[in-house]
Amino acid sequence: MGTSEAIDVLIRDWPGIRERLTDRTRELVQDQIAELASEPIPELITGKAGRLCLLIGNELPPVHPFRVALTEGGTRFLRSDPDPVALADWFSTREILLYLVARRGTRQATAAEVQERAEAWLLAADSLSENELVTRGADPGAPDLIQLEGHDGRVQWPAFQFGARTDLVKEINGILAAADDPWGAADWWLGRHSRLGGAPAALLGEVDDQVLLDAARTERAEA
Numbered sequence: 001m002g003t004s005e006a007i008d009v010l011i012r013d014w015p016g017i018r019e020r021l022t023d024r025t026r027e028l029v030q031d032q033i034a035e036l037a038s039e040p041i042p043e044l045i046t047g048k049a050g051r052l053c054l055l056i057g058n059e060l061p062p063v064h065p066f067r068v069a070l071t072e073g074g075t076r077f078l079r080s081d082p083d084p085v086a087l088a089d090w091f092s093t094r095e096i097l098l099y100l101v102a103r104r105g106t107r108q109a110t111a112a113e114v115q116e117r118a119e120a121w122l123l124a125a126d127s128l129s130e131n132e133l134v135t136r137g138a139d140p141g142a143p144d145l146i147q148l149e150g151h152d153g154r155v156q157w158p159a160f161q162f163g164a165r166t167d168l169v170k171e172i173n174g175i176l177a178a179a180d181d182p183w184g185a186a187d188w189w190l191g192r193h194s195r196l197g198g199a200p201a202a203l204l205g206e207v208d209d210q211v212l213l214d215a216a217r218t219e220r221a222e223a
Contacts (some may be wrong), residue, residue: 005069006053008192017066021059028055121149122186127156134164143179144170146186158186160201168209172200175216188219 010017018026032052057070088130127148130140140147140157149155161169178185189201193215196203200212 006057006066008048009066009069010053013065017056017060017064020064024193025055027060047150053184094171119148119150119183120188122158122183123150123156125186125190126159128162129154130157133157138162142170144173146173146178146182146189148182148186157190158201160189160204163204165204165209168204170210172212172216175213175218175220188216 019030029052031047032055053066053070057067060067061070062068128136128146133140138145138157140155145157145161147155147157161173163169165173170188173185176185176188190199195218196207196211196215202214203212
């Protein structure tokens with residue numbers, strides 16, 4: 001069962017998936033996600049994640065991408081995690097919790113709140129200021145560098161862009177249209193990629209350059 005791949009689809013397509021679920025299933029999903037995210041015993045996390053996916057999959061047609069990923073995917077846990085069954089740690093950094101972790105009787109997070117919290121996660125990543133960029137001899141205005149502006153107006157540049165593979169990063173940023181969608185590009189680099197088995201930024205120098213280039217082109221084609 002491809003639990004990890006199915007969860008990736010769940011995160012990406014949650015609003016559409018949620019519309020297909022009955023009210024009762026939505027309530028059960030909310031409770032199961034909250035329980036999963038707070039599970040203290042790592043050995044129990046994978047099983048609970050699998051049951052969550054089956055609960056959702058039972059209400060979706062066989063051709064739905066979630067069902068396809070669940071049936072055909074081959075990853076039961078996240079290979080990039082220090083503890084390969086610590087799915088809850090990964091959940092806690094992703095937007096899905098912003099949609100789902102709400103006990104009965106509490107309101108659903110608004111789209112604006114989800115966006116704000118997702119941006120906060122990216123802004124919390126290791127970054128450089130404009131002064132630090134200038135000190136390094138980099139051009140803060142370069143269109144092939146991701147720059148993120150917080151609500152306080154401060155601009156920062158994710159630090160992974162300035163290592164030994166800067167040229168590759170810039171090329172991929174161009175593929176991802178980072179100048180037009182810096183948040184989307186940053187999320188691609190810093191979020192876990194199911195096909196790569198980890199966050200692309202963490203795989204720089206660890207996998208062949210072409211693997212990252214192909215993954216970025218596929219992402220752009222599917223956008």
